[in-house]
Amino acid sequence: MTERLSTDEYRQRRLAMMTETDFLRAVVTEAHRNGWRLHHQRPCRTKDGWASAIIGDKGFPDMCLVRGGKVMFWELKSEKGRVSEDQQRWIDQLGSVAMVLRPSDWPYIEKALR
Template sequence: MKYSEAPFKNPVLSWSESDFQSHVITLAKQLGFKLTYHTHDSRLSVAGFPDLVMVNPLTRRTLFVELKAQNGRVSADQEVWLDGLRIAGQFAEVWRPSDWVSGRILNLLSGREVRRARA
């Protein structure tokens, strides 16, 4: 197959979870999320707790986000945490590199798209 015939694949879709997390944290801080928490060693944490907790004091928004590589799987424990947070009225969801490519993460962090918790 010639290069010109190969389907285009955005390199962002190949980001590791670590690379993805670094980009999300950098963007969140640029957009006013002054408080960001991520566990450095999840083996010492409660199973399933989301990767990131981000707080923007100016907009009074807190986001709980589980980051996955494009083909990464969400565990049962992670689903329990995310569902529990949503039921409690919090923003909690899974983000993948395709959400970055689509601009959805930028929209959510900048407040252009506000997703309400679902019960």
């Protein structure tokens, strides 16, 4: 027998299973749909492990978004993803313009990007 879910239940289950990569793609799509410019630095794999072309302290937020003089720094995590100490330091230092977001925060994300 097939389990029947309400729209909200289905959405919550889908969000709970979302990977960080899928979440990132969804946020990028929504940001661009609403006229935001954004920056996300993807790490690359080298023969020595993971690397980035950026010089700076570890833990910088996943995404910087700007529109109309407003700036936001978002660290994106899956529902079970953990924030590292380095990431938390950045969030703390950036203050009110920075936050950690998860798929379950989607209603907030939609509102913030409008």
